[in-house]
Structure formats: C-alpha cells, structure tokens
Amino acid sequence: xxKLLQDAVSEFSKLPGVGRRTALRLAMHLLKMDVAAVxxxxxxxxxxxxxxxxxxxxxxxxxxxxxxxxxxxxxxxSTICVVEQVGDLMSIENTRQYKGLYHVLGGVISPxxxxxxxxxxxxxxxxxxxxxxxxxxxxxxxxxxxGETTLFYIMNRLKAFPTVKVSTIARGIGFGDELEYVDExxxxxxxxxxxxxxxx
Amino acid sequence: xxKLLQDAVSEFSKLPGVGRRTALRLAMHLLKMDVAAVxxxxxxxxxxxxxxxxxxxxxxxxxxxxxxxxxxxxxxxSTICVVEQVGDLMSIENTRQYKGLYHVLGGVISPxxxxxxxxxxxxxxxxxxxxxxxxxxxxxxxxxxxGETTLFYIMNRLKAFPTVKVSTIARGIGFGDELEYVDExxxxxxxxxxxxxxxx
Numbered sequence: 001x002x003k004l005l006q007d008a009v010s011e012f013s014k015l016p017g018v019g020r021r022t023a024l025r026l027a028m029h030l031l032k033m034d035v036a037a038v039x040x041x042x043x044x045x046x047x048x049x050x051x052x053x054x055x056x057x058x059x060x061x062x063x064x065x066x067x068x069x070x071x072x073x074x075x076x077x078s079t080i081c082v083v084e085q086v087g088d089l090m091s092i093e094n095t096r097q098y099k100g101l102y103h104v105l106g107g108v109i110s111p112x113x114x115x116x117x118x119x120x121x122x123x124x125x126x127x128x129x130x131x132x133x134x135x136x137x138x139x140x141x142x143x144x145x146x147g148e149t150t151l152f153y154i155m156n157r158l159k160a161f162p163t164v165k166v167s168t169i170a171r172g173i174g175f176g177d178e179l180e181y182v183d184e185x186x187x188x189x190x191x192x193x194x195x196x197x198x199x200x
Numbered sequence: 201x202x203k204l205l206q207d208a209v210s211e212f213s214k215l216p217g218v219g220r221r222t223a224l225r226l227a228m229h230l231l232k233m234d235v236a237a238v239x240x241x242x243x244x245x246x247x248x249x250x251x252x253x254x255x256x257x258x259x260x261x262x263x264x265x266x267x268x269x270x271x272x273x274x275x276x277x278s279t280i281c282v283v284e285q286v287g288d289l290m291s292i293e294n295t296r297q298y299k300g301l302y303h304v305l306g307g308v309i310s311p312x313x314x315x316x317x318x319x320x321x322x323x324x325x326x327x328x329x330x331x332x333x334x335x336x337x338x339x340x341x342x343x344x345x346x347g348e349t350t351l352f353y354i355m356n357r358l359k360a361f362p363t364v365k366v367s368t369i370a371r372g373i374g375f376g377d378e379l380e381y382v383d384e385x386x387x388x389x390x391x392x393x394x395x396x397x398x399x400x
Contacts, residue, residue, distance in 0.1 A: 001268070001290060002261045008248035011241040016229050022217075024287050029216050030249045038249035041211040042242040048208035049230045049238035061202045068201070087224055090201060 057128075059104040059121045061086050069093075069102060076100045078135040082125060082154065084108055084142060092140065100138075103128065108146040109153055117153055126157050129164055136165040143171065143185075257328075259304040259321045261286050269293075269302060276300045278335040282325060282354065284308055284342060292340065300338075303328065308346040309353055317353055326357050329364055336365040343371065 005027060012023035030038050054060070055067035058080075062068070069075060079100030083089050089102050105120045128134060137158060141147045151168065158166050172190040173182055182190075205227060212223035230238050254260070255267035262268075269275060279300030283289050289302050305320045328334060337358060341347045351368065358366050372390040373382055382390075 001293070002252055002263050004244075004248045004252040004263050005261050005286075007244040011244040014233070014237075014241065015226050017222075017225075024290070025217075026215050027248060028286070030245065031252070033214070033249070035250055037214075039246050041214065042246035044204075044207040044211040045230065045245070046239045046242035048204045048227060049233070050235055052202055052204040052231070061205050063202050063204050086205075086228070090224070093201070 054104075058102045059106060059124065060089055060102060074099070077133055079138065080125070080128065080134055080136070081138040081140050083140050084147070084150075088140060100136075105141075105150070108141065108144070108150040110146045110149075120150070122154060122157065125154070126160075129158065129161050134164055136167065139166065139168045141168075254304075258302045259306060259324065260289055260302060274299070277333055279338065280325070280328065280334055280336070281338040281340050283340050284347070284350075288340060300336075305341075305350070308341065308344070308350040310346045310349075320350070322354060322357065325354070326360075329358065329361050334364055336367065339366065339368045341368075 008027040008030070009020060009023040012018050012026045013020055015023075018026070033041075052061050052063065053065075055062040055070055056065050057070040058067060060067040060069060064071075076099050080103050081089075081092065081098060081100055082103045082105060083092070084105055084107060086104055089104060092098050092102075103121065103125045105122065105125075107115055107120055109115055109117055109120065125137075129137065139151055139154060141151050141154075155166060158164060170193070171186060172193065173179065173186065179187070208227040208230070209220060209223040212218055212226045213220055215223075218226070233241075252261050252263065253265075255262040255270055256265050257270040258267060260267040260269060264271075276299050280303050281289075281292065281298060281300055282303045282305060283292070284305050284307060286304055289304060292298050292302075303321065303325045305322065305325075307315055307320055309315055309317055309320065325337075329337065339351055339354060341351050341354075355366060358364060370393070371386060372393065373379065373386065379387070
C-alpha cells in the first residue's frame, strides 16, 4: 500500500469519530480536490493549532490577546454569560440577541473524568466579578449532572457578591420539539414554569 | 469569532459527511493535540495529495510509477483481479489470500452520474489482457445496479479472448450475517449455489 496514503489515513484516524474506513474515504476525497485546495486545508489546520489562543479576558478562542467580543466597545460590559465551551458561545452569538460579554469555563466539573473546579476558568470569573463592573451573571450551562454540579458550585462562589444578579437560562420545551418525545424532567419543569397568557 | 477557527472549521466542512457542527468538534480536538502532531497531520494531508499517483500498470495508488504489488516479483502475473476502487483492493489484500495482480477501474459505469466506460480504466485492462500474459481475470465488482452493468460490459469486451478464464467472486451469506436480515436476492443466490457436504 502507498506509504503516502497510509500516512494520510493514519493521520485522519486520529480525529474523533473517524475510524480507518472513514479515514480512507476522506483521503480518497482529497484526490478529487485541487492540490491548491488541499494545501489550503492543511495550512489552515496547522495555522489554527499554532496561532490561535485564548482571550485573556473571557477565555474565548482568539487570534489576538483579546477576542473581538471583548474588544467590541458596543458590548455591555456589565453582563457576563458563562458557558462551558466556545461552541456554546457561538450558538448564542448566532441568535444575535445577546449584547453582553462571555466567560468560557473550558468544560464542566466532572469527578469521574478528574475535572475539578481548579481545572476550569472559575477563579478567573470570580476575580472578574470581584472587580466590581459586573451587574449580572447569566449561567448558560447544560443540564447534565456535571453541568448542574458546576452550576451549583459557581452559584455558591457568587454568594459572596449579593449585589450581583445571577440567572440561569430558561428550561422548557424547545421550538419544534414534540411533547411526546420530550423527557419527563423537562416537561415537569415546563409545567411548573408555565406562563399565564393574556386574554385577547 | 476567531478568523483562524473560522478558517479551520470551513476547511473541515469541505470533507464529505462533515457538517459545521462536526467541523467545530474536529477543530476543538486539534487544540488538545500537540502542535507538532497537528503539523504532522497537516503535512501528511498536503503531501498525500501532492505526491501520490496512480500506478501505470494497475491504477492503484502509488508513491512511485509502479505500485509495490506490481513491483513484487512474487505476485502471480497471470491473474488479474478487477476492482472498483483502491479501498476494495485494500480489503482483498488484508485477507492475504490473493497472490495475483490487480486492476483498479476507478469507479463503475453510471449513466445517472454521467460515468461511461471511457471514464474508467477499462481499455487499459483490455490492452493488458490483449498482451497475452493474462490467464485469468477475476471480476470483484459490487452487486449494485451500476456494478452489474460494469460487470456485463467488461465480460462482453473479454469475449474477444476465449482462452482467458473470467470469473466473478462468490455471492452468498457472509460469515456472521444473520439469515433473518439478509436480502432475498442474496438468499436465493446462496440457495441456488449450495454446496454438497461430504458425509463424515
């Protein structure tokens, strides 16, 4: 077998969710692309890993010391939305509804996987809140067991700042979700937090 | 959003079966790898596309003008196994049961996708057979409609060489397959081609 192919396949296999069969399919696909396009792909991958860094303010991925969001003078610096990871930040940004800043924890507390509070950017968050410019902290953390643990840990730490408003994002039935397939905990939550509608 | 991340995600998205969500996951995974490992991955991808070529004898992927199989003096040059693509060749090689040479067509005849006989390496195969050294051609082509079309087209062309033995690989129930889930055509074929067992 071609050594070049073997190398490409074994490198693709290092990616999560890519087995040898998929890796081979990806390699074969490269042959259908222009040489220049593949070189651009390879260049982007290497450059991303080498040059991207974490924003010194919010831990978001960034090309510079501070990310575009933290640099943007139009963002509301008194509100911080805490998320687990960069992907969550991107999902919220895509809604174009949020004008505050973020804080990326870099994961959730998970004793099973050996992730404790000190492995996450929690102290960095508390320091920011302690500096006095923050008026509200929105905790946009997932409802997994680890997420809830992280949520309670952070809420506990934030008790030291009684003037800072702390909120969590609303739980309920998603748009387009069919009630039949929604789990009981979510339905219970959605029922308990029902909203009265005004009569027409 | 980081331009470096954006580039990496949009490049990963060009791979088949990789949407933006998966691309983001792949990019995030790169951050967990060493810089050197990612550079090695990027290098392998670019090098593979730039330097790999098709064996001038059998159309297999190769680092040199002729692939290792065609160069190997121990392989039986009188038998040629015809396959659709390099992945099929690799699957057969993995069995270590086949000692002849290969011929990689590069696809199957598919009028729907605009692939005609001239788009595949069929003439190259016929020329090889016409040269007189070939005694058997094994057609290891898939049983899809396109595969069968290709099979009959090649068998027709090979009629010009009545001394050359032409065979197709056996169809039947795979090892580990549960009869209950095997399609009817395969079961019919397996029944019609049943083999008598010797009494102990």
